[in-house]
Amino acid sequence: MNYSCKLPPSVWLGGFFNPQSLLTAIMQQTARKNEWPLDKMCLYCEVLRKYKEEITSAPREGAYINGLYMEGARWDMQAGCIMDSRFKELFPLLPVIYIRAITQDKQDLKNMYECPVYKTRSRGPTYVWTFNLRTKEKASKWILGGVAILLQI
Structure with a gap:
């Protein structure tokens, strides 16, 4: 049975009441297509x-x-990684992010910051997922700075 649906060119994740559902569906669809176990999948x-x-x-x-x-x-689009904020730029818009499912054994966590994604500026109950973002600095710098991705400001 084919459960595929046509997605728009890019999806506004903040427009979903439950954004985790789209991210989970991406993993489920890839796992089904390749006959991989869902619990061995992660997002790239x-x-x-x-x-x-x-x-x-x-x-x-x-x-x-x-x-x-x-x-x-x-x-930073030129460097392709996280950089320090610019003066007076509180919430810079991120470029489009390509999300796809891979198996956990193919995941490369070297030079990556495990960036939490929240629905709003208020942390905790608004947690959505963790996106791995490329960094040239140590991940601890971004952890101490409280760096996060927000779906809405």
């Missing part, structure tokens, strides 16, 4: 060098997501 996040307006079609697997903000740092 690639921050693109494009914004929502530049995306014209959905990826073959996974999803492009947009409308995410970063608190405590910013994404």
